[in-house]
Amino acid sequence: xxxxxxxxxxxxxxxxxxxxxxxxxxxxxxxxxxxxxxxxxxxxxxxxxxxxxxxxxxxxxxxxxxxxxxxxxxxxxxxxxxxxxxxxxxxxxxxxxxxxxxxxxxxxxxxxxxxxxxxxxxxxxxxxxxxxxxxxxxxxxxxxxxxxxxxxxxxxxxxxxxxxxxxxxxxxxxxxxxxxxxxxxxxxxxxxxxxxxxxxxxxxxxxxxxxxxxxxxxxxxxxxxxxxxxxxxxxxxxxxxxxxxxxxxxxxxxxxxxxxxxxxxxxxxxxxxxxxxxxxxxxxxxxxxxxxxxxxxxxxxxxxxxxxxxxxxxxxxxxxxxxxxxxxxxxxxxxxxxxxxxxxxxxxxxxxxxxxxxxxxxxxxxxxxxxxxxxxxxxxxxxxxxxxxxxxxxxxxxxxxxxxxxxxxxxxxxxxxxxxxxx
RNA sequence: GGAGAGGUGUCCGAGUGGUUUAAGGAGCUAGUCUUGAAAACUAGUGAUACGGCAACGUACCAAGAGUUCGAAUCUCUUCCUCUCCGCCA
Numbered sequence: 001x002x003x004x005x006x007x008x009x010x011x012x013x014x015x016x017x018x019x020x021x022x023x024x025x026x027x028x029x030x031x032x033x034x035x036x037x038x039x040x041x042x043x044x045x046x047x048x049x050x051x052x053x054x055x056x057x058x059x060x061x062x063x064x065x066x067x068x069x070x071x072x073x074x075x076x077x078x079x080x081x082x083x084x085x086x087x088x089x090x091x092x093x094x095x096x097x098x099x100x101x102x103x104x105x106x107x108x109x110x111x112x113x114x115x116x117x118x119x120x121x122x123x124x125x126x127x128x129x130x131x132x133x134x135x136x137x138x139x140x141x142x143x144x145x146x147x148x149x150x151x152x153x154x155x156x157x158x159x160x161x162x163x164x165x166x167x168x169x170x171x172x173x174x175x176x177x178x179x180x181x182x183x184x185x186x187x188x189x190x191x192x193x194x195x196x197x198x199x200x201x202x203x204x205x206x207x208x209x210x211x212x213x214x215x216x217x218x219x220x221x222x223x224x225x226x227x228x229x230x231x232x233x234x235x236x237x238x239x240x241x242x243x244x245x246x247x248x249x250x251x252x253x254x255x256x257x258x259x260x261x262x263x264x265x266x267x268x269x270x271x272x273x274x275x276x277x278x279x280x281x282x283x284x285x286x287x288x289x290x291x292x293x294x295x296x297x298x299x300x301x302x303x304x305x306x307x308x309x310x311x312x313x314x315x316x317x318x319x320x321x322x323x324x325x326x327x328x329x330x331x332x333x334x335x336x337x338x339x340x341x342x343x344x345x346x347x348x349x350x351x352x353x354x355x356x357x358x359x360x361x362x363x364x365x366x367x368x369x370x371x372x373x374x375x376x377x378x379x380x381x382x383x384x385x386x387x388x389x390x391x392x393x394x395x396x397x398x399x400x401x402x403x404x405x406x407x408x409x410x411x412x413x414x415x416x417x418x419x420x421x422x423x
Numbered sequence: 424g425g426a427g428a429g430g431u432g433u434c435c436g437a438g439u440g441g442u443u444u445a446a447g448g449a450g451c452u453a454g455u456c457u458u459g460a461a462a463a464c465u466a467g468u469g470a471u472a473c474g475g476c477a478a479c480g481u482a483c484c485a486a487g488a489g490u491u492c493g494a495a496u497c498u499c500u501u502c503c504u505c506u507c508c509g510c511c512a
Contacts (some may be wrong), residue, residue: 029465034456039474040473040474043473043474043481044474044475044480046481047473047474047480047481047482048480048481050480050481050482051480051481053478053492053493054480054481054493056492056493057441057492057493058441058444058493059493060441060493061441061442061493062441064443065442070492073492074492076492077492077493078491078492079492080492080494081491081492201502205501241477244470244471246470309499369470371470372470373470374470375470376470376471
């Protein structure tokens with residue numbers, strides 16, 4: 001959520017930023033400005049009346065005690081009370097409208113973000129590794145998985161439906177090994193491991209920006225009003241909702257494994273085969289709470305921390321800076337890490353690392369103060385996949401396949417897998 | 424799921440409609456006393472939000488709604504905690 005003060009003081013900057021995101025919100029910005037003026041005006045008048053009501057109310061018991069007649073004052077107070085109620089009603093209407101507009105507005109992109117209409121204008125920042133030249137015809141991971149008997153979407157379709165998988169045997173073990181390897185790597189690197197709930201309430205989904213705008217993307221329980229998490233970002237960031245953190249303890253760094261659930265609304269027909277786009281997938285997520293002046297340095301480090309696991313696995317990847325037109329709703333700046341997938345013959349997103357600045361922390365009221373006497377200020381929140389598990393499995397199967405259909409297990413996973421080859 | 428008890432400030436805890444600007448205590452801060460410390464005494468003490476240039480005002484007693492001139496206190500809804508029972512991993 002944007003700060004109403006930024007809109008009040010620099011509406012043009014906000015309008016321009018929305019246009020860079022392909023959204024014309026000029027009319028909404030103007031409406032916000034009008035609401036803001038009116039809101040403050042009514043607040044002042046109503047609070048003044050409230051002050052009078054408080055002071056008169058204090059005198060009433062004294063007058064009664066002295067045997068005075070209060071009926072005239074009571075009648076006057078009744079009128080005042082009605083006026084206050086009317087003022088409050090107007091205020092809550094204005095506040096509700098203001099809030100609903102603010103909740104619908106995406107974050108302002110950081111000045112370093114490339115301006116662009118969509119993903120075609122993302123900027124490649126760096127590349128690591130070299131895509132392998134095969135001396136045989138490489139298979140896509142869904143064929144490799146089926147041939148090895150480790151990937152079984154058909155049974156999942158019977159048991160549940162489309163876009164789910166059973167992993168079997170060494171496939172299931174590979175999934176589990178990657179989770180452990182990622183968590184071990186990140187905890188050695190200073191992240192505190194947490195295991196979060198996989199369902200969250202509405203306040204948490206609103207805090208990180210999934211609601212109210214993107215409700216149709218989430219799986220929702222009928223009763224109670226809970227959502228299946230689309231990413232561990234939601235429960236982990238909301239751990240500190242409505243809290244004031246100690247400045248000396250920042251940055252706070254968490255890593256968390258979770259299953260992730262996405263309805264994938266609007267993506268029918270895309271990536272229908274294999275592990276790339278599922279309704280349920282596993283992911284290890286990195287989450288940071290940082291001081292504002294350090295958050296962009298922290299974003300670079302978080303991205304590097306995510307890259308490290310791919311380097312250790314030996315998977316070629318590249319890092320791209322998303323353009324204004326391709327960035328997510330809540331993000332001020334995002335790097336995507338894309339792993340090389342032979343079957344796609346291109347790099348494919350496996351991690352998305354973002355600085356949300358104070359966009360989430362304002363919604364979720366996550367603050368800090370350096371000293372006990374300071375005024376609390378909003379932290380900057382960051383997160384990134386470190387990294388997606390299912391897509392890692394796909395990348396390992398495809399990049400490390402052998403001519404006989406077997407898969408060479410990356411060195412770092414062997415102690416988890418208990419074998420060198422999947423065959 | 425059933426029955427019961429609760430949720431008040433940093434903490435403990437009083438408070439069933441108005442002299443409560445939330446009693447009292449603990450803790451914390453400063454001072455007095457003391458060679459120093461402890462004790463005692465005195466004073467201070469909201470890690471909150473909004474409006475206002477400011478003085479200040481307003482809100483906030485789990486959350487939300489209601490009754491009333493006036494609500495921590497009465498009514499309704501929700502959430503959470505604890506105890507017992509049931510069920511379960």
